[in-house]
Amino acid sequence: MMADVAIRSATTRRRSSASYRFWRRVRQGFLGLAVLVVLVYVLFPYYWAIVSSTKQGAELYQNAFVPALNFTYYRSLFENPVFLGSLVNSTFVAVSTTAISLILGLSAAYALGRIDFPQRRFVLMAILMISIFPQVVVLSGMFELINWLGLYNRPSALVVTYLLATVPFTTWILTTFIREFPRELEEAAIIDGCSHFRILMKILLPLMGPSLASTGILAFILSWNEFLFALTFILTDANRTVPVAIGLLGGSSRYEYPFGQIMAASVTVTLPLIILVLIFQRRIVSGLTAGAIKG
CATH class of the missing domain: 1.20.5 (Single alpha-helices involved in coiled-coils or other helix-helix interfaces)
Structure with a gap:
C-alpha cells in the first residue's frame, strides 16, 4: 500500500x-x-x-526591401553647400545649447536640491510647468524677444529659444540626482571651510559624470531635432539647421517628391546621434538608473 x-x-x-x-x-x-x-x-x-x-x-x-547600394543621393548631399552649412549650424546650436543648459541647470539644481529656502517647492513647480508648455504657446513672445535682442535670422537666436525647453528639463533631472548624494559629504566640506561653489565644483561635480552625460545627450537630441523655432526664426538657407533643410529639400521639378534624397539626409543626420549614444551608452544607463535603488 x-x-x-x-x-x-x-x-x-x-x-x-x-x-x-x-x-x-x-x-x-x-x-x-x-x-x-x-x-x-x-x-x-x-x-x-x-x-x-x-x-x-x-x-x-522593385525589390523594396533589398538595398541597391547606390550612393548617388549621399554624394549629392555632401556636394550641396547648403546642406553642409546646415550641419555646421545644427552642431553649433546643439552643442552651445547643451553646454549652457548643463551649466545653468547644474547651478540651479544644486540650489534646489541642497539649499533650503521657503520658495523652493514653488520654484520646482514653476520649472515643471514651464517645461510642459507647448512651443506654439510661447512662439509669439519668443518672436518679440528675438527681435528685441537683434538676433533674428541668426543661429544664436535658436540657442536662446532652445534654452526655454532644455534648462527646465536639465534642472529638474539634475535636481533629482543631487538629492541622492549623502549630506555627510557637504557637512564634512563645510566644516573644512568650503563654500557652496567649491562643494559643487570639487565634490559633487566629479560624482555626477553619468548624470551629466545622460542629461546632456537628451538635451543635445532635443536641440538637434527641433523644427518649429528653427523654421520661424531663420529665413535664409545659410543659417538654417538640419531639420528645416531636410524639410525644404526639393526635387528636380515641381512635381517630383525627393523621397530618396530626404531618406539619405535623414540617415546622415541620425548617425551623429547614434555615435554619441554608443560612445556614452554606459554613462547614460548608469545616469538614468542612478538613485533607482537605495541601499
Whole structure:
C-alpha cells in the first residue's frame, strides 16, 4: 500500500514538473516573440530609410526591401553647400545649447536640491510647468524677444529659444540626482571651510559624470531635432539647421517628391546621434538608473 502511494506521488511530481517545464517554454516563446516584434517595430523604419536612400526612381518599387547600394543621393548631399552649412549650424546650436543648459541647470539644481529656502517647492513647480508648455504657446513672445535682442535670422537666436525647453528639463533631472548624494559629504566640506561653489565644483561635480552625460545627450537630441523655432526664426538657407533643410529639400521639378534624397539626409543626420549614444551608452544607463535603488 505504501509503495503504491509513493509511486502515485512520484508520478504526480513528474507530471507537475513536466507541465511546469512546458508552460515555462511557452512563456519563454511568447516573450521571445514579443521581443522580436518590438525589435522589428523599432528598427524597421531605420532599415527602410537606408534602403530607400540607396534607390532612385522606379527602383524604389522593385525589390523594396533589398538595398541597391547606390550612393548617388549621399554624394549629392555632401556636394550641396547648403546642406553642409546646415550641419555646421545644427552642431553649433546643439552643442552651445547643451553646454549652457548643463551649466545653468547644474547651478540651479544644486540650489534646489541642497539649499533650503521657503520658495523652493514653488520654484520646482514653476520649472515643471514651464517645461510642459507647448512651443506654439510661447512662439509669439519668443518672436518679440528675438527681435528685441537683434538676433533674428541668426543661429544664436535658436540657442536662446532652445534654452526655454532644455534648462527646465536639465534642472529638474539634475535636481533629482543631487538629492541622492549623502549630506555627510557637504557637512564634512563645510566644516573644512568650503563654500557652496567649491562643494559643487570639487565634490559633487566629479560624482555626477553619468548624470551629466545622460542629461546632456537628451538635451543635445532635443536641440538637434527641433523644427518649429528653427523654421520661424531663420529665413535664409545659410543659417538654417538640419531639420528645416531636410524639410525644404526639393526635387528636380515641381512635381517630383525627393523621397530618396530626404531618406539619405535623414540617415546622415541620425548617425551623429547614434555615435554619441554608443560612445556614452554606459554613462547614460548608469545616469538614468542612478538613485533607482537605495541601499
